[in-house]
Amino acid sequence: MQHPAVPELAHTHTRPIHWVATATAVAGVMALSSVLQPNSATAAQTADPHTKTVHAATAPGTAGVDFPITCGPVKAVVHKKTTGDLDGDGNPETVAIVHCDAPMGTPPDGVYVLTRASDGTPRVVATLLDPKADDTVSDFAIRDGAVTATLLGYSTDNVPRCCPDVTDHVKWQWKNGTFVRSTPAATHSV
Template sequence: MQQSAVPELAHTQTRPIHWVATAAAVAGVMALSSLLQSNPATAAQPAGPRTKAAHTATAPGTAGLDFPIACGPVKAVVRKKASGDLDGDGNPETVAVVHCDAPMGTPPDGVYVITRASDGKPRVVATLLAPKTGDTVSDFAVRDGAVTATVFGYSSDDVPRCCPDLTDHVKWQWKNGSFVRSTPAGTHSV
């Protein structure tokens, strides 16, 4: 019988204690690295009236807020939300797409703008799309001071709620003290 030149090494056989030791070592390295974090990078910001407020203000939340939507025995749910400075004051607003938590069917959406009241609590300040229109919202976003969305609607009461037959790409923007809805030319479809 021929003997191998290299004897079998004990550490090539894995045992549970090896895995425990490896896990402990990794946890130790992670804990140590969190203690030795470098300071965050800082950079000079350009002077301007909106710079400081825009970076320090937080957008209002939607939790516990009473939306102007009648849901009967079911509750209102926030389906989508996004934040941004819509009126140019340096403080972000939150825009929420809300509908009733209906057990079946396609409940209509409401689109609401939320800001902070003087006491710091969030409050609804504008309704961009009322649920009574019967429309639903898709491709919703807040960017560049505007709210954009694709709105699906119905040409008549005879159209089943499952199958909207109208589509509009809309934009709401703050102008002269109110939100103005616009539809870019050529975006209506049937």
């Protein structure tokens, strides 16, 4: 057998100690990178001098609120909710979609605006959509200080309650001390 002219180099063959050293180095780099992160981004805005409040409170929650909806033997449930400043005072309101927890069928929705009372408890200040309208809300959001929603309804009493056949896109905006509902042009469909 012929021996190589150059002696064997230790680093040309991997041994367990090499893997341990590599794993330790990688773990050290990962630990160091988790410590040396950039500061978190924030979306904080400076207070508008024209607002009534210079600090924003947290949006009111929906727990324990007595919504103006009659559900008989079943309870009212908050189906969806979102928050935003609707009246321009710098404090967020909560908009909640509430319906009865019916065991079957599609119960109609009520859309309510909540704010904080002077003692800090949440309270309903406006009903945007009464459940008696027999509509359900499929999509809603707060955009530019207005509540936008897609309402699903029925053209006649003969339409099965499982299958709404009317779609309306609506918007509620705070104007002159009340919420005004508008329907953008060409958004009603049957």
